[in-house]
Amino acid sequence: MNAWLAVILIVLLALFGAPLFSIIATFALYGFSSSGTDASAVIIELYRIADSAALVAIPLFTFAGYMLAESKSPQRLVALARALVGSFPGGISFVVLGVCAFFTAFTGASGVTIVALGGIVLPMLVQQKYPERFSVGLVTASGSIGLLFPPSLPIILYGLIASVSIDQLFVAGALPGLVLVGILTVYGIRVSYTAKVPRVPFVWSELWSAIRASAWELPLPVIIIGGIYGGAFTAIEAAAITAFYVFIVEVFVYRDLHLTRDIPRVMRESMVLVGAILAILGVALGLTNYLIDEEVPQHLFELVKDHIDSPITFLLILNGFLIIVGMMMDIFSAIIVVVPLILPIAREFGIDPVHLGIIFLTNLEIGYLTPPVGLNLFLASLRFEKPVFEVVRSVVVFIALELVALAVITYVPDLSLWLVRALGTQ
Amino acid sequence: AQQYTVKFATVAPEGSSWMKIMREYDDAVRKESGGRMRFKVYPGGVQGKEQDVLRKIAIGQLQSGGFTGVGLGEIAPSVRILDAPFLFRSHDEVDRILTVFTGEFEKAYEANGYVLLGWAEVGFVHVFTNVEVKTPNDLSKLKMWTWEGDPIAGAAFKSLNMRPIPLTLENVLTSLQTGLLDAFYTSPYAALVLQWYTKAKYMVDVPIANAAGAVVVSKKYFDTLPKDLQDILVRNGRTYFRKLTETSRRENEDAVAEFKRRGITVIRTKEGDLKVYQDAGVSARKQLTGSMFTADLLQRVERELEQFRMSQKGGS
Amino acid sequence: MKVLLAVDRALSRVEGWILIALLSVMVLLSFVQVVLRNVFHEGIIWADILLRHIVLWIGFLGAAIATSEDRHISIDAFARFLPDRVRHAASAITHLFAAAVCGILAHASLTFIHNDLASGSEFLPGIPAWYSEIIIPVGFVLLALHFVIRACVKVAAAAGRGTA
Ligand code: NA
Numbered sequence: 035m036n037a038w039l040a041v042i043l044i045v046l047l048a049l050f051g052a053p054l055f056s057i058i059a060t061f062a063l064y065g066f067s068s069s070g071t072d073a074s075a076v077i078i079e080l081y082r083i084a085d086s087a088a089l090v091a092i093p094l095f096t097f098a099g100y101m102l103a104e105s106k107s108p109q110r111l112v113a114l115a116r117a118l119v120g121s122f123p124g125g126i127s128f129v130v131l132g133v134c135a136f137f138t139a140f141t142g143a144s145g146v147t148i149v150a151l152g153g154i155v156l157p158m159l160v161q162q163k164y165p166e167r168f169s170v171g172l173v174t175a176s177g178s179i180g181l182l183f184p185p186s187l188p189i190i191l192y193g194l195i196a197s198v199s200i201d202q203l204f205v206a207g208a209l210p211g212l213v214l215v216g217i218l219t220v221y222g223i224r225v226s227y228t229a230k231v232p233r234v235p236f237v238w239s240e241l242w243s244a245i246r247a248s249a250w251e252l253p254l255p256v257i258i259i260g261g262i263y264g265g266a267f268t269a270i271e272a273a274a275i276t277a278f279y280v281f282i283v284e285v286f287v288y289r290d291l292h293l294t295r296d297i298p299r300v301m302r303e304s305m306v307l308v309g310a311i312l313a314i315l316g317v318a319l320g321l322t323n324y325l326i327d328e329e330v331p332q333h334l335f336e337l338v339k340d341h342i343d344s345p346i347t348f349l350l351i352l353n354g355f356l357i358i359v360g361m362m363m364d365i366f367s368a369i370i371v372v373v374p375l376i377l378p379i380a381r382e383f384g385i386d387p388v389h390l391g392i393i394f395l396t397n398l399e400i401g402y403l404t405p406p407v408g409l410n411l412f413l414a415s416l417r418f419e420k421p422v423f424e425v426v427r428s429v430v431v432f433i434a435l436e437l438v439a440l441a442v443i444t445y446v447p448d449l450s451l452w453l454v455r456a457l458g459t460q
Numbered sequence: 461a462q463q464y465t466v467k468f469a470t471v472a473p474e475g476s477s478w479m480k481i482m483r484e485y486d487d488a489v490r491k492e493s494g495g496r497m498r499f500k501v502y503p504g505g506v507q508g509k510e511q512d513v514l515r516k517i518a519i520g521q522l523q524s525g526g527f528t529g530v531g532l533g534e535i536a537p538s539v540r541i542l543d544a545p546f547l548f549r550s551h552d553e554v555d556r557i558l559t560v561f562t563g564e565f566e567k568a569y570e571a572n573g574y575v576l577l578g579w580a581e582v583g584f585v586h587v588f589t590n591v592e593v594k595t596p597n598d599l600s601k602l603k604m605w606t607w608e609g610d611p612i613a614g615a616a617f618k619s620l621n622m623r624p625i626p627l628t629l630e631n632v633l634t635s636l637q638t639g640l641l642d643a644f645y646t647s648p649y650a651a652l653v654l655q656w657y658t659k660a661k662y663m664v665d666v667p668i669a670n671a672a673g674a675v676v677v678s679k680k681y682f683d684t685l686p687k688d689l690q691d692i693l694v695r696n697g698r699t700y701f702r703k704l705t706e707t708s709r710r711e712n713e714d715a716v717a718e719f720k721r722r723g724i725t726v727i728r729t730k731e732g733d734l735k736v737y738q739d740a741g742v743s744a745r746k747q748l749t750g751s752m753f754t755a756d757l758l759q760r761v762e763r764e765l766e767q768f769r770m771s772q773k774g775g776s
Numbered sequence: 777m778k779v780l781l782a783v784d785r786a787l788s789r790v791e792g793w794i795l796i797a798l799l800s801v802m803v804l805l806s807f808v809q810v811v812l813r814n815v816f817h818e819g820i821i822w823a824d825i826l827l828r829h830i831v832l833w834i835g836f837l838g839a840a841i842a843t844s845e846d847r848h849i850s851i852d853a854f855a856r857f858l859p860d861r862v863r864h865a866a867s868a869i870t871h872l873f874a875a876a877v878c879g880i881l882a883h884a885s886l887t888f889i890h891n892d893l894a895s896g897s898e899f900l901p902g903i904p905a906w907y908s909e910i911i912i913p914v915g916f917v918l919l920a921l922h923f924v925i926r927a928c929v930k931v932a933a934a935a936g937r938g939t940a
């Protein structure tokens with residue numbers, strides 16, 4: 035069959051509502067079969083799901099998230115956040131931003147953040163009268179920021195591939211990360227004014243009673259943050275503790291959830307979501323492998339390479355190129371395949387490899403938010419039970435803001451490099 | 461002329477000397493075959509870990525790969541004798557065993573569908589720590605990493621009374637940073653490239669093992685090649701991967717020199733303590749017998765080494 | 777139609793209970809592992825590997841239920857503007873398409889398992905890899921089955937009988 039006809043047919047099926055995973059699988063199967071490779075190549079890649087330590091965190095965190103969402107915990111946490119930061123404009127949106135960024139820094143995947151935390155933080159925002167579109171957009175977008183903070187796995191991988199000091203990269207990511215946080219915070223403040231998000235005066239006694247009400251849930255961030263940074267356990271262990279702890283607290287301490295009436299239902303519901311996500315992830319691994327096998331990123335890069343004649347055009351083309359790569363490939367494959375392609379050219383134009391790393395990750399993250407096929411859009415659509423189209427609408431503003439930040443990060447190298455020099459990080 | 465493309469995967473990253481020599485090999489093959497044959501190389505583990513690469517070779521998506529002991533053991537378990545704990549004490553000993561036993565290993569590979577293109581060892585694997593270990597007994601206090609699913613390190617550590625923490629490769633650096641681990645094991649060059657050395661203060665001089673490595677090609681594919689191309693592939697493979705082995709050995713030595721410059725102390729094991737490691741080696745190898753290599757093979761390798769050591773002593 | 781729907785419900789009920797059992801094992805095992813590792817400085821050697829394979833199983837069973845509940849992620853940019861009957865017909869076609877894709881993937885996974893059997897791979901020492909891998913073809917067959925039943929429901933709806 036004519037290749038274009040096949041592609042059009044598949045796209046039509048997609049537009050008429052065929053499950054996304056079946057569409058991705060079809061592209062992968064079609065690609066492999068046209069290059070004469072056995073269809074089981076897709077399964078070899080899909081089976082790598084059973085090989086990824088990081089993925090173990092997904093069911094555990096999702097289950098914990100669903101339990102929290104189904105209990106009265108959101109009300110308790112909202113009351114607490116309100117008492118704590120409700121007097122500041124944009125206070126809660128800032129808290130959400132921080133929590134999501136932090137979480138991504140550990141899981142290394144902004145998609146996981148959306149799935150695991152989305153169900154808890156979205157109600158927080160909506161209950162505080164933030165517009166729903168803003169809230170969905172914020173949660174979908176804010177996971178990305180964490181990639182620039184330690185101990186983000188993508189940064190470590192970039193350091194290894196580019197032979198750049200990982201410690202330098204962690205230092206270099208700090209200010210650009212803060213710029214991203216800053217821009218989104220300012221936008222959050224603006225929205226809190228335009229949407230007339232009610233502000234509550236700060237009252238010690240209210241804070242105290244909110245703390246007492248959520249006393250059993252408060253150790254959670256301490257366990258997760260303190261435990262991992264303190265060296266007690268890994269991110270996956272943190273997921274295990276969180277799931278177990280939340281189960282005990284919600285079932286036996288607060289008794290918000292009933293062991294036999296609620297828990298099986300919550301388990302089933304949360305794992306159906308995990309199943310829908312893994313179906314997409316599994317076949318997406320297959321498609322990525324087809325692209326790698328056919329050296330598609332390399333060919334794509336060859337196409338644009340000749341148009342590069344100055345550092346400025348290089349950076350511009352790089353931005354566009356990486357956003358497309360981010361749309362198509364998972365972050366780890368993208369780093370392994372693309373970094374060796376662009377590193378020599380970046381060196382030619384005198385771009386510091388540390389700076390390049392920060393540009394690289396920021397670009398990729400925007401790629402995951404970019405319609406029509408940015409993966410995080412679909413994950414958000416699943417998690418928030420909203421049509422993809424609506425998620426896209428709510429994310430557009432955030433893409434624009436992140437592009438502004440990207441421009442600053444790209445064209446002001448000192449933002450990434452100043453702190454590295456100042457601290458003399460080796 | 462027919463075009464033969466050998467799709468090849470390795471975990472070695474682009475830019476490493478591993479890849480540089482692989483490219484030289486590719487150039488030589490292209491030149492000598494008059495452009496009829498070439499490699500298409502997938503570095504950096506983009507085609508997955510070693511077991512995935514083997515699966516892809518089995519379905520013909522790839523034809524060739526560079527493997528460490530983990531992958532080689534999947535093809536022919538007996539080859540893992542080369543990774544046995546505390547077996548070798550010098551490069552000469554390694555070379556001696558390869559000279560004597562390569563024919564036997566080649567047969568084992570071929571029986572399982574692979575043709576050996578060349579050995580390319582990772583090199584001697586050392587323990588690195590944050591805390592000083594004065595004697596082998598101090599090792600048991602370490603929060604030592606072990607690569608999950610690495611039975612050889614498992615056996616070595618067990619026989620040294622250590623209880624290591626199994627973690628995946630990508631968790632090591634973070635865990636060293638946070639203090640979940642305070643010790644790890646790898647070759648000096650890998651410790652340098654992976655930047656793990658930045659979290660270490662000491663390196664134990666006695667290597668726990670010599671990590672093997674080899675490049676193989678699917679026999680099914682190899683058999684379809686014209687005789688002259690087969691010859692070009694194997695002959696150049698032997699030459700270039702020998703060069704790679706020698707380069708790796710030099711790089712490991714350079715890495716140790718670099719560590720010393722950066723203030724990492726190499727812990728010299730005392731004469732009496734050496735015996736502790738050797739005994740641990742004997743007991744670890746006994747544990748691994750049966751599941752990896754036969755008692756017979758172990759015995760023959762050990763006997764060969766004994767004889768080699770005697771001849772070395774006699775000669776000097 | 778009633779029979780088909782009953783089959784669908786019965787299947788997803790069984791899938792649901794296995795799913796719940798697997799998640800329970802996962803929560804307990806992962807927690808016990810953390811306690812052993814941090815308090816007793818020990819660890820169950822096979823626990824982490826087993827946990828990762830449970831993720832694979834959970835993925836397939838969850839996806840199977842997602843199919844019977846129409847909860848897979850999809851883009852309905854066109855479909856929502858169509859009249860009901862046409863929409864049901866289109867939906868029947870996309871469901872059959874998805875079923876066919878799952879059928880092909882199920883077949884491909886049999887090849888995969890067959891090759892792994894030949895190479896004798898194990899997922900834990902002494903336990904052959906296919907013990908875990910079997911969920912891949914089984915999972916895809918379950919998905920295909922649910923998709924076919926959903927397609928039948930849509931066909932009935934397009935023909936004006938029953939509700940979908
Ligand atoms: Na892994």
Ligand code: NA
Nearest residue numbers: 143144145402
């Ligand atoms: Na991501």
